[in-house]
Amino acid sequence: MRLAMLLGPDLEALTSDPEALKETFEEFHPEDVAELLEDLPASTVTGLVRALPPEMGADLVERLSPDRQEQVIMELRPTVAAGLLAELDPDDRVDLLQELEERDARKLLAQLATDEPEKHEETQELLAFEPESAGGLMTTEYVGLAPDMKLWEAVEEVRRLSRENEAETIHYVYVVGFGDKLLGVISLRDLILADPGQTLADVMSEKVMRVPPETDQEEVARLIARYDLTAMPVVDPQEGMLGVVTVDDVVDVVIEEATEDAQKQGGVVPLEDTYFSTGLVEFVWKRGIWLIVLFLGQLLTATVMEQNRETLLATVELALFIPLIIASGGNAGSQSSTLIIRAMAVGEAKPRDWTRVLARELFIGMALGVILGLMGFARGYFGGGGLDPLSFATAIGASILAIVTLSTMIGSLLPMLIRRVGLDPAVSSTPFIASVVDVLGLIVYFGVARAILAALV
């Protein structure tokens, strides 16, 4: 049976036959089923989830889009919804609750407190952390065992815990002391390999990487990538284990952060949803706000132009090259800002490296300026109308050299400055740099051109 056939009329029949439905669903990966369900009416999805055993329903719901999750959860009776919530992995449960309206979330939590007090408490603890921090990303389902436990006992314990909950993959056993203090770690592989009669304390590695719960999720991702880990423990100030961040969540974080950075870079307030599931009004707002800010900044170009009205009237040829010249500056500046913002995002460059960056960009900017300046000189030679071709070409070429060099420096230093004062350097997006460079470019252009063409104006 093909997966797409689930979409057909069979689906209705299946919903009324839970056993057949369960068997059908077991044939496919819940991720694929979830994707298919995105295009069906919410009520159909709710019907399906209701007909499935809770753990299978949870497997499906945790893979739906946030909007979908909200619709389905709110359509279920509170006790059924709470039962489903209880089956979700703790981190997914918290994510879902954070998506809901506060009033709805509170109602569900109250129901959970009645039906599953233990899960409720665990959820409350996780809800206290910022969603984009290690605390918000971690799961509380890890295996923590006492140091004096024998390896064979530990294997038995892992076995028992795994049977209870198949949810998260176990890669490591954490060795914890009084107050869940993190003492060491042992990989599942080493647990099988070592002599079963030894204790965990004998074989554990005491060098365990760990992070406090406030750590930004990007930083956690960077550490996990750097040290090739499959899980990162999260500890409180007394080194007590709070949970673990697993590598599969980190892959999602890295993709998500790259999307956010790309959107910021393009001058869009990051979307919370995918392109197609973002509403049109939200889009107009998230793009419009930046366009309005940029427009207000760009108004300065009209002012600079007005102030040079007389020069333009006297030499209209100067106007002809304005788009070419400011675009060259904008392009060179965008390159620099993109490179620096990304280098800072992956930790290659830090604001304190600004002198090194400055030296490099000054050289690169001048080299690029000379290349483009020569091209501009050649074009200017044939574009000066009745003006002295050599003087006019020199004015164009020199302006381009100056503007490209200046833009390169601004494009690289501005993001570092913004980061230095504690803001997100990605706000110095490509359009933002281009706007700054446009205004400065016009001032430089008119200054250089007037000086060189002084005799003519």
Place this chain on the structure above:
Amino acid sequence: MRLAMLLGPDLEALTSDPEALKETFEEFHPEDVAELLEDLPASTVTGLVRALPPEMGADLVERLSPDRQEQVIMELRPTVAAGLLAELDPDDRVDLLQELEERDARKLLAQLATDEPEKHEETQELLAFEPESAGGLMTTEYVGLAPDMKLWEAVEEVRRLSRENEAETIHYVYVVGFGDKLLGVISLRDLILADPGQTLADVMSEKVMRVPPETDQEEVARLIARYDLTAMPVVDPQEGMLGVVTVDDVVDVVIEEATEDAQKQGGVVPLEDTYFSTGLVEFVWKRGIWLIVLFLGQLLTATVMEQNRETLLATVELALFIPLIIASGGNAGSQSSTLIIRAMAVGEAKPRDWTRVLARELFIGMALGVILGLMGFARGYFGGGGLDPLSFATAIGASILAIVTLSTMIGSLLPMLIRRVGLDPAVSSTPFIASVVDVLGLIVYFGVARAILAALV
């Protein structure tokens, strides 16, 4: 002892005392040691690597930057270098060989063929795959066992294999038949959990995700992220196991690809190295090539301006608003292209969705055009010099509305078109879209302005 102290004079002393060196290094994560060694002279690093036991040296070398690896490997005697190569994980070994000059790589391979024929053969097989494909990313070190093996035997076998080679983390045991045909998979956890007397065939899961070796590494990353896997088997057309791609390599791929996309988006040919380790000449080339192409395109703006020279001479006020107007188009177009390129990169949008995209962007573009057009109208009302304020303001406002709408459509459709014809949509970078939009924007502007101001010109 602090890690940074390794940098001091102690280092020289340590190099001559291999035992103390080994003990010192064991205290730190090789990743941190490698980072520190990046700033030391290559000869010092080579001395250190030579003094360490081969497996520790390999651990260090595989974490150095590609340039560094090349220097160190080429400074070692061929037999020592080949010994070190043999200790590297197969995938890292291949990466390193691909970094070297072809002549050097061939020499090393010949040495490896003499000293370690088995490793040589394994390397040759991997070298046949594209570096950025599943084949290029996979390691050949996986555990593949026969289906009739009892679980307790399998555990023994994993134990034996792990002792021989601690290199890659084992998460799964693959069940393979004749010709290494992939039959099923069992996680290490399930291997411990199930009854030891059962066979692998009894407990294995037959639904194993797999990819052919030519699969692009981005696609592998997407699948691993989607299905929350820790490893992905790579198989030949006869379903024979070739190797596995592990999640830690995938995290690196995702970060690397995001950096490449950001650089393309900013109009830079992707760097192969970090910002600081890229040479200045390479930088000028990788940025200059795009700037030159963009400059040549932008030359069209000067041509359009020249063709409207008479209009400008008659109404110099029109020139004053040119930077403002074309920037609005550029910004709106950049937003669209950024959103669509990213949506295609993460698989949310496909070229065949173009009608849906068009409908959305048309609405969004018009809404944004109306907002910015009204702002332009207000500014134009006070910027027309001696012209009729209402007519002039209308010309500015209408031009902005038209240009923003047009730019939004171009910014979204052009990347899809480029993808459709099989090219990388990221070449339609922000500066590229801005250039196209500048030229079209000027044409629209002069057309609209002339029509509205017809009476005045």
